[in-house]
Amino acid sequence: MGIVEKATEYHLGLLKAKLARYRAQLLEPASKSGPAGVGFDVQKSGDARVALIGFPSVGKSTLLSKATHTASETAAYEFTTLTAIPGVIEYQGARIQLLDLPGIVEGASQGRGRGRQVVATAKTADLILVMLDATKSEEQRRLLELELDAVGIRLNKRKPDVVFKRRTTGGLNTTVKLTKTDEKTIRTILASYKLHNCDVMIREDITTDEFIDVLIGTRKYIPCLYVYNKIDAISLEQVDKLARTENTVVISCEMDLNLDYLIDRIWDNLGLVKIYTKKRGARPDLSDPVCLRKGATIEDVCIGIHKSLAANFRYGLVWWGRSSKFSPHAQKVSLNHQVQDEDVVSIFTK
Numbered sequence: 001m002g003i004v005e006k007a008t009e010y011h012l013g014l015l016k017a018k019l020a021r022y023r024a025q026l027l028e029p030a031s032k033s034g035p036a037g038v039g040f041d042v043q044k045s046g047d048a049r050v051a052l053i054g055f056p057s058v059g060k061s062t063l064l065s066k067a068t069h070t071a072s073e074t075a076a077y078e079f080t081t082l083t084a085i086p087g088v089i090e091y092q093g094a095r096i097q098l099l100d101l102p103g104i105v106e107g108a109s110q111g112r113g114r115g116r117q118v119v120a121t122a123k124t125a126d127l128i129l130v131m132l133d134a135t136k137s138e139e140q141r142r143l144l145e146l147e148l149d150a151v152g153i154r155l156n157k158r159k160p161d162v163v164f165k166r167r168t169t170g171g172l173n174t175t176v177k178l179t180k181t182d183e184k185t186i187r188t189i190l191a192s193y194k195l196h197n198c199d200v201m202i203r204e205d206i207t208t209d210e211f212i213d214v215l216i217g218t219r220k221y222i223p224c225l226y227v228y229n230k231i232d233a234i235s236l237e238q239v240d241k242l243a244r245t246e247n248t249v250v251i252s253c254e255m256d257l258n259l260d261y262l263i264d265r266i267w268d269n270l271g272l273v274k275i276y277t278k279k280r281g282a283r284p285d286l287s288d289p290v291c292l293r294k295g296a297t298i299e300d301v302c303i304g305i306h307k308s309l310a311a312n313f314r315y316g317l318v319w320w321g322r323s324s325k326f327s328p329h330a331q332k333v334s335l336n337h338q339v340q341d342e343d344v345v346s347i348f349t350k
């Protein structure tokens with residue numbers, strides 16, 4: 001950065017830090033009584049939750065009705081759906097909750113329509129499907145992203161590698177060279193938040209905005225797929241162009257086009273692993289796997305089978321699968337052993 005850019009970055013950084021704090025207060029009031037931040041009261045169920053977010057009449061409810069056994073009212077008029085409707089996608093032995101939500105409008109994050117409730121619910125999802133109408137302008141995608149950004153949802157972004165601890169003394173450590181912001185800006189932002197006594201460790205080349213995000217602390221980093229519906233109504237050239245965009249799937253709910261592929265992509269994106277269990281002397285149960293998030297351990301498998309299992313755990317056996325070294329012989333494992341997709345596991349208790 002040159003001197004002018006540095007000065008601009010510094011002042012802009014401070015201004016954005018103030019704005020972010022102001023907005024965070026607006027969105028998440030200290031008292032839990034206000035309507036802000038409160039989502040629809042739908043119980044989480046199954047192995048993961050996927051939320052459908054989009055402007056009115058893009059076809060969210062049509063998708064729910066096609067992909068699950070739940071019917072959600074669909075119609076040509078806007079705001080047909082007025083509350084959250086859960087359905088279940090059954091796939092590869094997993095149960096994925098798909099949430100149909102009311103359409104949101106521009107300004108939703110500021111409280112227009114049911115927007116706040118919708119975006120608060122979106123925050124609870126493991127994956128967001130940003131649903132768009134392929135016949136409408138590209139602008140809709142940017143507007144929707146702005147609304148989600150305004151409530152602190154970061155789509156397809158990783159949480160920046162910054163560790164932040166309150167201490168009795170202060171310190172700022174950077175393990176990489178900062179090229180998009182600088183220490184002076186960071187220190188001033190910390191001071192503006194009256195955080196004189198904290199340890200900050202910055203381990204990647206972050207921007208000022210990313211630093212503010214970490215500081216605010218309530219940001220949600222959620223993966224997202226952009227789903228363009230109604231491709232039956234656009235040209236092949238347009239379909240081709242959209243389909244080649246990153247994190248994008250093109251579909252037609254009405255014509256049943258590409259819906260299987262969408263579910264494949266949802267599955268890949270959730271990164272679920274299926275673990276089969278095997279009782280002593282019996283064949284593995286391939287009909288009812290335990291579904292877990294990537295990185296899960298034997299302890300998670302125990303919890304997935306029964307709450308009390310982990311407490312009485314003696315040892316586990318991985319019979320075969322990707323995490324077993326000694327296939328086809330069983331490998332003895334402890335609670336912290338990481339399991340992988342399609343492992344066959346036995347648990348022995350005290």
Ligand SMILES: Nc1nc2c(ncn2[C@@H]2O[C@H](COP(=O)(O)OP(=O)(O)OP(=O)(O)O)[C@@H](O)[C@H]2O)c(=O)[nH]1
Pocket residue numbers: 054055056057058059060061062063073074075076077078079080081082101102103104229230231232233251252253254255
């Ligand atoms: N051409 C075309 N129309 C579709 C498709 N999918 C849905 N529609 C139509 O789009 C309209 C809106 O569908 P809905 O499923 O109600 O849309 P929604 O996003 O749930 O709408 P709200 O609940 O009002 O936000 C209906 O008239 C559907 O028949 C599609 O793939 N192609």
Ligand SMILES: [K+]
Pocket residue numbers: 056057058074075076077078079080081
């Ligand atoms: K509609």
Ligand SMILES: [Mg+2]
Pocket residue numbers: 060061062073074080081100101102103
């Ligand atoms: Mg609807």
